[in-house]
Amino acid sequence: MANITLNGRPIETPDGTLLIDVAKTAGIEIPHYCYHPALGNPGNCRMCLVEVVGFPKLQPACRLKAADGMVVSTESPAVLAAQAGELELHLVNHPLDCPVCDQAGECGLQDYYMEVGRYKSSVSEDKRHFDKRKPVGPHIMLDQERCIACTRCIRFLGQVTKTAELGMFGRGCSERIDLAPGKVLDNPYSGNLADVCPVGALTDRDFRHQVRVWYLDETPSVCPGCSRGCSIDIHSSTKRPWHNEGRRVARLKPRFNPAVNGWWMCDEGRYSYKTLDQDRLGKVLRLKPERAELSWDAAFTELAGRAGELLEDKGASGLVVVASGALSNEDWRAFKKLFVDSWKVVQFVFDPAPEQTGAQDPLLRRKEKVPNLKGGEALGFGTQVKSAPWETLECSIEAGRIWGLYVVDRDLTRVWGAKTAELLSRLDLVVFQGPFKGGTGDLAHYRLPATATAEEEGSFTNFEGRLQGYARALAPVGCALPDWRIFEGLLARHRARRREG
Amino acid sequence: MTKIITKHFDEPRLHELETYRKLGGYVALKKALSMKPAEIADEVKKSNLRGLGGAGFYAAVKWGTLPPLDKVPGPRYVVGNCDESEPGCFRDRVHVERAPHQVLEGLLIVSYAVGAGEAFIFIRGEYGRQHRVLRAAVEEARAAGLIGDKILGSPFSCNIMLMRGAGTYISGLDTALLESMEGKKSWPRQPPPFPTNFGLMGFPTVVHNVATLAMVPHIVANGGEWFAKIGTPKCGGTMLYSVSGHVEKPGVYELPMGATLRALLDAAGGVRKGRRLKAVIPGGTSTPPLGPEHLDLPLDFETVRAQGSGLGAGGVIVLDETADMVEVCRDIIGFLTHESCGQCTPCREGSAWTKRILERMLSGRGLPGDPANLERIAGNVTGKTICALGDTVGIVLKAYLTKFREEFRRLASPAGKQAQVCRDAVSKGATI
Numbered sequence: 001m002a003n004i005t006l007n008g009r010p011i012e013t014p015d016g017t018l019l020i021d022v023a024k025t026a027g028i029e030i031p032h033y034c035y036h037p038a039l040g041n042p043g044n045c046r047m048c049l050v051e052v053v054g055f056p057k058l059q060p061a062c063r064l065k066a067a068d069g070m071v072v073s074t075e076s077p078a079v080l081a082a083q084a085g086e087l088e089l090h091l092v093n094h095p096l097d098c099p100v101c102d103q104a105g106e107c108g109l110q111d112y113y114m115e116v117g118r119y120k121s122s123v124s125e126d127k128r129h130f131d132k133r134k135p136v137g138p139h140i141m142l143d144q145e146r147c148i149a150c151t152r153c154i155r156f157l158g159q160v161t162k163t164a165e166l167g168m169f170g171r172g173c174s175e176r177i178d179l180a181p182g183k184v185l186d187n188p189y190s191g192n193l194a195d196v197c198p199v200g201a202l203t204d205r206d207f208r209h210q211v212r213v214w215y216l217d218e219t220p221s222v223c224p225g226c227s228r229g230c231s232i233d234i235h236s237s238t239k240r241p242w243h244n245e246g247r248r249v250a251r252l253k254p255r256f257n258p259a260v261n262g263w264w265m266c267d268e269g270r271y272s273y274k275t276l277d278q279d280r281l282g283k284v285l286r287l288k289p290e291r292a293e294l295s296w297d298a299a300f301t302e303l304a305g306r307a308g309e310l311l312e313d314k315g316a317s318g319l320v321v322v323a324s325g326a327l328s329n330e331d332w333r334a335f336k337k338l339f340v341d342s343w344k345v346v347q348f349v350f351d352p353a354p355e356q357t358g359a360q361d362p363l364l365r366r367k368e369k370v371p372n373l374k375g376g377e378a379l380g381f382g383t384q385v386k387s388a389p390w391e392t393l394e395c396s397i398e399a400g401r402i403w404g405l406y407v408v409d410r411d412l413t414r415v416w417g418a419k420t421a422e423l424l425s426r427l428d429l430v431v432f433q434g435p436f437k438g439g440t441g442d443l444a445h446y447r448l449p450a451t452a453t454a455e456e457e458g459s460f461t462n463f464e465g466r467l468q469g470y471a472r473a474l475a476p477v478g479c480a481l482p483d484w485r486i487f488e489g490l491l492a493r494h495r496a497r498r499r500e501g
Numbered sequence: 502m503t504k505i506i507t508k509h510f511d512e513p514r515l516h517e518l519e520t521y522r523k524l525g526g527y528v529a530l531k532k533a534l535s536m537k538p539a540e541i542a543d544e545v546k547k548s549n550l551r552g553l554g555g556a557g558f559y560a561a562v563k564w565g566t567l568p569p570l571d572k573v574p575g576p577r578y579v580v581g582n583c584d585e586s587e588p589g590c591f592r593d594r595v596h597v598e599r600a601p602h603q604v605l606e607g608l609l610i611v612s613y614a615v616g617a618g619e620a621f622i623f624i625r626g627e628y629g630r631q632h633r634v635l636r637a638a639v640e641e642a643r644a645a646g647l648i649g650d651k652i653l654g655s656p657f658s659c660n661i662m663l664m665r666g667a668g669t670y671i672s673g674l675d676t677a678l679l680e681s682m683e684g685k686k687s688w689p690r691q692p693p694p695f696p697t698n699f700g701l702m703g704f705p706t707v708v709h710n711v712a713t714l715a716m717v718p719h720i721v722a723n724g725g726e727w728f729a730k731i732g733t734p735k736c737g738g739t740m741l742y743s744v745s746g747h748v749e750k751p752g753v754y755e756l757p758m759g760a761t762l763r764a765l766l767d768a769a770g771g772v773r774k775g776r777r778l779k780a781v782i783p784g785g786t787s788t789p790p791l792g793p794e795h796l797d798l799p800l801d802f803e804t805v806r807a808q809g810s811g812l813g814a815g816g817v818i819v820l821d822e823t824a825d826m827v828e829v830c831r832d833i834i835g836f837l838t839h840e841s842c843g844q845c846t847p848c849r850e851g852s853a854w855t856k857r858i859l860e861r862m863l864s865g866r867g868l869p870g871d872p873a874n875l876e877r878i879a880g881n882v883t884g885k886t887i888c889a890l891g892d893t894v895g896i897v898l899k900a901y902l903t904k905f906r907e908e909f910r911r912l913a914s915p916a917g918k919q920a921q922v923c924r925d926a927v928s929k930g931a932t933i
Contacts, residue, residue, distance in 0.1 A: 043691050044845040046885050057884040063691060085881030089850040122874050125857040149843065168686065168843070171669070173853035175843035 004070040015068075019061035020048050023074055030074055031083055031112045033090075033198045034150040035062035038263050039159060045090070045150050047112065049082045050074050058082050083116040091117075093127050093173070094199075095145045103200030105213035109148070130176050136166070137185030139267060140193050140202050144176040147201035153177060153193050160264065160363070163187045177201065188365065191270040195253060195263070206271060207251045211243040216250055219473035222460050223252065224326060224453040225269035226358075226366040227373055229462035230254060230261035232269070234454055234473040248474050249273040249454065260466060266365050268358070273454075279436045281449035282478020288445045296479065296489060303431065303446055304493035307343070308501075310403055310429055316344040318403040319429075320393055322410045323350045323381075325370030327483055328458030329467070332372070334487035335408070336379045342491055347396075350376060351387040355414035366463055371453075374461040390415055397423050404429035408483065409450065413439030433486055435477070449480035456482040503731050505739050506715045507755040510599045516634055518641040521602040527647060529718035533610045534655040536721070541614040545717065547725030549737030551758075554582055554673075554710030555784065555814045557736075557802035560717075566697040567705050570616050577705040579612045580682070581622040581714050583631075584666050584673040587785035588836055589816030592743040592753045593711050597624070597631045600715070601638035605661060607714030609652065610721055612659045615707050619660055622711065623678050626666040636663055670840035674888055675708040677842065688844040689888035710814070712741050732758030736801040740812065746782075746819035747773040759799040762791065765817065776821040780904070784813020786833045787893040789900030790820070809900065826905035827912055830898065831859040837894050848891030851882035855898055865925075867913040875909075876902050 002015045006026055013022045018041065023030050033045035041062040049058035053071035058078060073079060091109060098104040130144035149168070154177070157164050165183040170176055179185065185193070194204040216235040223230040233253045237244050244250045252273050254265035284299045286292045294302065311319065321339050339345040352368045360367040377383055394416065396402045405427055413420045424430050424443045432444035435452040455476045459469040481489075514520040521527070533541055546561035567577065581604060585593040597604055604622065612620045624632050639661055642648045650658045664682055671677045672687045679701050681687035700706020716738055720728045729737040736758035742765060745751045749770030756765055762781060772778050780790035783800065788811040791798065798804055805812045820829065838852040855878055862871055875898055883895025902909055 042844075043887060046845055046847055046887075049885060060691075082881070082885060085877075086847060086885065089847050089854070089878075089881060092850045092854045122870070122877075123854070124868065125854065125861065128853075148846065149849065170843070172838060172841035172843045173849055175849065 002066045002068040002070070004066050004068070004072060006072050007075055013066050016065045019050060019052075019059075019064050019066055019070075019072060022066050023050075023061065023072075028074055030061045031087075031108075031116055032062055033108055033148055034152065036152050036155075036196060036263075039152055039155040039196065042151060042155075045148065046086045047083060047090075049079060049086070051076045051079050080116060083112070084119055087112055087117045088119060088122075090148050092123055093145070094148070095127060095132075097146070100209075101143075101146065101200040102203045102208055102213070103146075103197075107200060108198035128173060131178075134178075135205065136179050137190050139191050139205055139271070140185050141205045141208060142177065142179075143201050143203070144178070146199050147177050148199055149175055149177070150198060152196045152198065153202055156193060156196050157185075157187075160192075161187045161189050165190075166193075188266050188268065188359070188361070189264060189363065191267045192254070192264050204251065206274065210245065211237045211240070211250045215240060215243065217473070219454075219471050220255060221454065221470040221473060222371065222468045223265060223269040223272075224371040224460070225266070225272050225369060227325065227368045227371060227463040228261065228364050228366045229371050229460050229466070229468055230265045230269060230364060231257035231468065232265060234273075236454075236473050238474065247274070247277050249276055260462065260468070261364055264364060266363075268365065268369075275436075276452060276454065279438065280452075280477045280480075281435060281437055281441065281447060282480060283447075283449060284479060285447040286445065287442070287447060296481065299446065299448065300489040300493040304490055304497055306429060307404070307431075307490075308494060308497050311343060314403045314428075317346055318401065319343065319345050319406065320347040320349065320388070320396075320402055320404070321345050321406045321408070322393075322412070323348065323376075323408040324356060324410050325350065325352060325368060325373035325376060326409050326453075327372055327376065328453075328456070328460060329372065329375040329378075330458050331483040331487070332375050332379050332381070334484035334491070336381075338487040338491045338494075339406070340380075340385070342494055347388050347393075348381065348385055349388050349390065349393060349410075350381055351389070354390075355411060368463070371462070372460040374463060374465055375459075378461065394423065397426055400426070403427060404431075406431045407433065407440055407444070409434035409436075411436075411438035411440050412443075433483065435480065448486055449478055450483045450486060451476045451480045455480070458482070458484075503739060503757050504755045505719050505728075505731070506596065506600065506603060506712065506741065507753065510595070510753075515600050516598070516602070516638060518602060518638070518645060521600070525722075526602050527606055527653075529722040530606050530609055530647070531653055533613055533718075533721045534653055534657055538614045538616060541610065541717075541721060544720055544725035545614070548716075548720045548728035549725075549732065549735060550713065550716055550720060550728065551736050551802055552710060553712040553716075553741065553814065555811070557812060560709065560713060563697060563707060563709075564615055566695065567615060567707065568698060573705060575704055576619060577615060577617045578701045578707070579608060579615060579617045579620040580675075580678065580701065580706060580708045581608050581620070581711045582673065582675065582678060582708055583622055583624040583628070583635075583711045584678060585625055585628075585814070586670040586673050586840075587787060587814060587816050588833070589745055589782060589785045589818040590743050590814045591745070592741045592815060594628060594631055595743075595753045596715065596741070597628075597711060598634050601635045602642065603715045603718065604635075604711045605638060605642055605648070607711075607717040608661060609648070609659055610717050611707065611709065611714055613657050614717075617707070618658055619662070621662050621664055621682065621701075623664045623666060623672070623682060625672075626668040628665075632663065632665055639663060669842065670836075671842045671888070671890060674890070677888070678708065679706065686842075688842050689890075691887045733799065733801045733803075735803055740800065740815050742815040742817050744769040744817045744819065746817075747776065747821035747824070748819045749773055756800075758801045759804075761797050761799050763796045765800065766796070766819065769817075769819070772819060772821050774821075776823065778819065779822050779824055780820045780826070782816070782818040782820070784811045785816030786818065786836060787811075787890075787897060788813045789896060790904065792904065826901055826908050827859065827863060830901040830905075831856065831863055833897050834859060834894065837890060837897070841890060841894075845887045845891065847882045848886045848888075848894060851878055851891070852894045854878060855894065862909070862912040865912075869913055871913040872902055872906065872909045 032048040048061040165185040430444040433448040550560040676690035677687040879895035879898040
């Protein structure tokens, strides 16, 4: 341990901790651009200069390690003058186009100007000019004029994705970030560049000009895109529907979680919000035999009655429940209570293959594109209760051994294709429950709207067994309910029917 | 005058091994190989040999910072720095062209002294002819068994490799040079660690200017005390100067450490056309200028530093009374702007901004606040950058602003504008 004095306060810190981290732990943020805990400390922005007794010059706090007896000041007149001076140099060639810049409101230049700058400009020369809007990849727009050359993006692409699409070209004041020859910034983690860029040089093309950041609400959540379960923040804009093309979620941002995703998230997860408002279910419907909109109460009564009759007549072995790892832990529990304990269903399908699987890589992405298979496993789904293969289910339907199907948030048309309609028409009861209609929504007898992850609170257990809770960011669409409340409603009505019968 | 490394420069075929050997070349190498490495280091320590590339660091002290061989056994390297790019410096060019074997001999002895089996010479990319000469010398020496395995029958083996720069000034800085050698963009590293601990490919590396290396054979041959006696108490031996600017005989001159500025000017034939001396840049453009009052200053690292300047790499530029110091300042800042590597912000932005201000002033659009603003920016750059190039921007600006304040002030006012317009017109041939 090293005992140092920081702004007159004695602080004990492990040997070798960078001064910038020591200060952060002590609640003092030293201005910085190039330093990023995950991307190293080249010390090129010179914003974090601090005064250390015994050193003739100011020292970059991101390079100097704490040593016993060090006396450090982050607020001496020399430090404050240096911070303002370095900031001024960062801004000499910066276009100051904040009114049209998406970074405005969360920009390092703006923040530090208000904190340590507040000087009067003495620039009377022209600014240099580079490319102002260069789409470098499907998700990222590069503005070379706004760049402060901190090289965070280059280091991210060199150290994290190891794809090296961006490089520093030119020298001195004509230096600029650009695409390496023949490359496109299309790696599966490219969206993170908009996060690591401390200024508006790399902006998210999907978020560009959609909504100002100060209109956004932030809700901590968990990405439901795969079984990694990255910690995220949902940035939503619900009070101004004329912004963001009417979409309720403006963007997803990774939330730092050293145990799961570090600082990052993948593009698949990041841009999944764009489909959140599409193809949504908001009404409780009976589609067959005659179409009618029902209240939840009526639907529960009717469905519990119909299912109850069939269960009594034809037996539980004729009912198959198709579910997915998209269910939260709370959903899985109610799911088990209804289908296993009460209805005594024996056949389930919850294997994510084929339509809920995809690319996997060592960084974050997992093969199973659903967040909570582990939560189901904890209740025996996958261990005691095995998932039936799709082929068996198909054969059983064709052979007439099955009378009913309860589908929870799975799209059967993506498994069976065009023959789905014909297969489902052979059944006496098909219930579809989920947030999105998909191809199966129209083929069911009953269609029950469920909430999406962003519209409910709950918890997921990721593939490593880590339990993470998420909060509700949005109101449900129409009268959609969380899956567990639908299961509970059916269960209550089922029990009441049995008591009465 | 005592000459050490330029002694035989007038010999027409000195670049050939035969001539070099006839004049006593590679005898010191043979002697060195019969000594223990520590004995060589001892002689160099006694000699007070300073790094002649600019920093003036004691060579023996630099070797002393190497980790002991038994603790860090891996490879270690010696690099001869011939990336001479500072305006006003051209002595290394003349040196490697005339006496390449002297550099190679020095490099081999230093490699032996520090235990390096691999040595390099990094030569400025623009020095094509010098590179060819050096390459021919390396091949000749290799054929004669002076480079390679078991040199001169001793157990010491050392290979020498030449590398050419890609055309940046900053590669002359040791850590940037190492980055360039590793095939990267030559951005200076931020010490610590220093190259003697973490150098080429992360192994201990000694980087010396080629002139420093060339002194070593003479120290080995004649002893450290002989060398120390030639110079001043703190700087042993001689200094190699490139003298240019407003003098009658520009060229490379070798004078003992401590020789006065006047002696150097006399050697170079005095100020051009008998004009009055205005300023002398003593160590290449990145050192602040000295004035006529410094003519009797004995030149060594300490005395020049005490005057707020530096001996640098001995690139002496003489300016007579006709020089416009704002233009000189603009040219130097312009050079530094062009050569700023762009890694850290104060240097990248500060150099370019001040250059634009100076250009605006010289084009007759000066503002009253310009000198003060320049001084303020200089303060925000000096001492806040990763390497010394950034410091230079601020130091040079401040020095010119302080010493020639009146010239700057004249351009920073409406009257200055008129004066400048008249001067431009006159220089374009107008008659008043």
